Every structure is written in structure tokens, then in C-alpha cells.
Amino acid sequence: MRKPFLQLALAKAKGLPPKPFQTTLTANSSWPFSVDRPASTTRPTRIAVLDSSFNPPTKAHYQLLKAASRVGCDAVLLLLATNNVDKGQTGASAVERLEMMEAMAMDAIRNEKNDPAVRHMAVGLIIHARFMDKAQPILDHYPPNTIQLSWIMGHDTMTRLFDPKYYKDVHADMAPFFEQCDVICSSRPGYGTRDEMMEFVQSSGHGDKVTLVDLTEENEELEIKIEKSEVLQLVIKEEAEDLNTDSTQDRSIGHLMEIKEMSSTVVRNAVKDQNWTLVDRCVTPSVKKLIEENGLYTS
Ligand SMILES: Nc1ncnc2c1ncn2[C@@H]1O[C@H](COP(=O)(O)OP(=O)(O)OP(=O)(O)O)[C@@H](O)[C@H]1O
Numbered sequence: 001m002r003k004p005f006l007q008l009a010l011a012k013a014k015g016l017p018p019k020p021f022q023t024t025l026t027a028n029s030s031w032p033f034s035v036d037r038p039a040s041t042t043r044p045t046r047i048a049v050l051d052s053s054f055n056p057p058t059k060a061h062y063q064l065l066k067a068a069s070r071v072g073c074d075a076v077l078l079l080l081a082t083n084n085v086d087k088g089q090t091g092a093s094a095v096e097r098l099e100m101m102e103a104m105a106m107d108a109i110r111n112e113k114n115d116p117a118v119r120h121m122a123v124g125l126i127i128h129a130r131f132m133d134k135a136q137p138i139l140d141h142y143p144p145n146t147i148q149l150s151w152i153m154g155h156d157t158m159t160r161l162f163d164p165k166y167y168k169d170v171h172a173d174m175a176p177f178f179e180q181c182d183v184i185c186s187s188r189p190g191y192g193t194r195d196e197m198m199e200f201v202q203s204s205g206h207g208d209k210v211t212l213v214d215l216t217e218e219n220e221e222l223e224i225k226i227e228k229s230e231v232l233q234l235v236i237k238e239e240a241e242d243l244n245t246d247s248t249q250d251r252s253i254g255h256l257m258e259i260k261e262m263s264s265t266v267v268r269n270a271v272k273d274q275n276w277t278l279v280d281r282c283v284t285p286s287v288k289k290l291i292e293e294n295g296l297y298t299s
């Protein structure tokens, strides 16, 4: 694996003066541009940025990227921040998270046949915690006016994006962010209905800059590879139905957990409980391999 390189990248990001933004892996050397879509100021390349703790990366994260592709993004960026507005660092180390992000990105770059935007993936590292501080270093990294950033997040994070506790004056502070960026937001079980989310977006004053999406499981080639085969899925589903358990129990067994219900917490708990069926359901095989190899989330 690329551990020494990732350790160096992390050390550089934390060093003085820190490198505010850097990529550690890109689908091609000209990312986010390509032969088909070279750098252009008339039609900037739209990058979907998934800024997450990736502790670990899940299939819900992957499907958020697919949703961003469906609403017109050209490239995707998995972004790890060395700082978080709320969370401390527990579980996997930053290097282990980067390794897992790169594994998921390599799966997409190699196997994602039908979705050019998701295949056009990169992994990056940023030192800032707030979205409004993260945007400028990324924009500055590429020729002026050639990229547009669409931040993809769940309803829970959008609530935190607009939470006044992170700002002196939420409206004034957020204005420059929304001049250069937009948000793609997915509903999430436990965080209100889609209508409530729409109402929240309208009242934020930036309704024109937020696109709402829903997470749906797509049986793309990558998903099929991930699940080994659709036949296996079918058998598993039938077996679970035969068990005649209630749906809550089915989900905790793992076979039937829906994409939208997945979270990194579910995976960490599943590893702790040795529920490998649920781990398999929620993460890609390459991420599971790293969880096992690095002995992550066992206590
Ligand atoms: N199942 C999901 N549905 C919608 N959005 C999701 C889902 N899982 C993660 N996200 C979104 O992905 C972004 C990054 O998520 P984050 O790293 O907080 O993942 P998480 O699974 O919620 O992590 P944890 O369980 O450790 O809190 C956030 O904006 C979050 O809202």
C-alpha cells in the first residue's frame, strides 16, 4: 500500500507552513480535467466534494457520489479534513482513513464502467474544519474560474453547515462560500422528512444553491462486484425472509440494511460485534480488507 507516501502527505499538511490542500490520489494526471473536458473558464468543471471523516468509508458515501453524478457533476473528490468542527479523532488514524479512501477510489477508477464522473475520482487532504474555509484553498489549487465545487452532504451535516454556533454572523460569513460553491444534500433517516429538509433549505436564504437528492442503491457493475454476484444477494435475501425475523432484526443481521441506513458508526459497531455480514453489506471488499488487516474498530 501507499502508507509511507500518505504519512508524508499528512506530515506536510500538519507541518509549518501547512499545505492547506493536496491530493494524494487522482484518476489521471490532469484531474479534475480530462481530454474530453479540458480546463475551461466558459464551462468550469463541476467537482462533487464529499468531505467526511471516512471512519470508515461506506457504501452510503459511495452512493452520495453517484447521486452527485446524476445531478450533473463531472468529477468527484473524497476529502479528509485533519480538523473537525465537533468530533475528536477516535477509531482509525488519519493515514488508515486515507488508505481506505484510496482503496474505495481505486475500486471506482478501475471498475466504474457506467459513470464517468464517479470514475473520475480523487482523494484529497485539507487542514480546515469549516466548509467555508475549505473551499478557497481548493479553488486556488487550480487555474482561476476553471472549477466549481458542489459539496455533497446528508441532512444532518447541512443542519450543521448552517448552525450559527460556528460563525460570528452566519449569513455574512456564508455569503462568499455560496458565491463560489453550491450544496447537494441527501435526506437521511432520523433527521426529518424531505419536506422538512426543503423547508429548512428555503429558510436558510440559500435555497437556490441547494439541490436535494435521495440515496438509492444502484446495481451498477461495481455494486455487483462488491456483492460478488446478484445470485448471492438473492439467496441471502431469501434466506433472511425464511428466517421470518422482524425487519429490525434482519437489518442488524446485515442482509437487508438499506443504503440510506448505513453509517460509519454502524460499521464500527458491526466490527466490534463481529457481525461480518453487516460489515460486508456496508463497505466495499477493499475497505473491509483494510479494516481486517489493520485490526480496526475491534475495541
Ligand atoms: N446514509 C447516509 N445518508 C445520507 N447522508 C449520509 C449517509 N451517510 C453519510 N452521509 C453523509 O456523508 C457525509 C460524511 O459523513 P460522516 O463521515 O459523518 O459519516 P457517518 O456515516 O455519518 O459517520 P459517523 O457514523 O462516524 O458519524 C455527511 O454529510 C453525512 O451526512
Ligand SMILES: NC(=O)c1ccc[n+]([C@@H]2O[C@H](COP(=O)(O)O)[C@@H](O)[C@H]2O)c1
Pocket (backbone or CB within 6 Å): 051, 052, 053, 054, 081, 083, 084, 085, 086, 087, 128, 129, 130, 131, 132, 157, 160, 161, 162, 163, 166
Ligand atoms: N459548519 C461547518 O462548516 C461544518 C459542519 C459540519 C461538519 N463540518 C466538517 O466536515 C468534515 C466532516 O465532518 P463529519 O465527519 O463530522 O461529518 C469535518 O472537517 C467537519 O469539521 C463542517
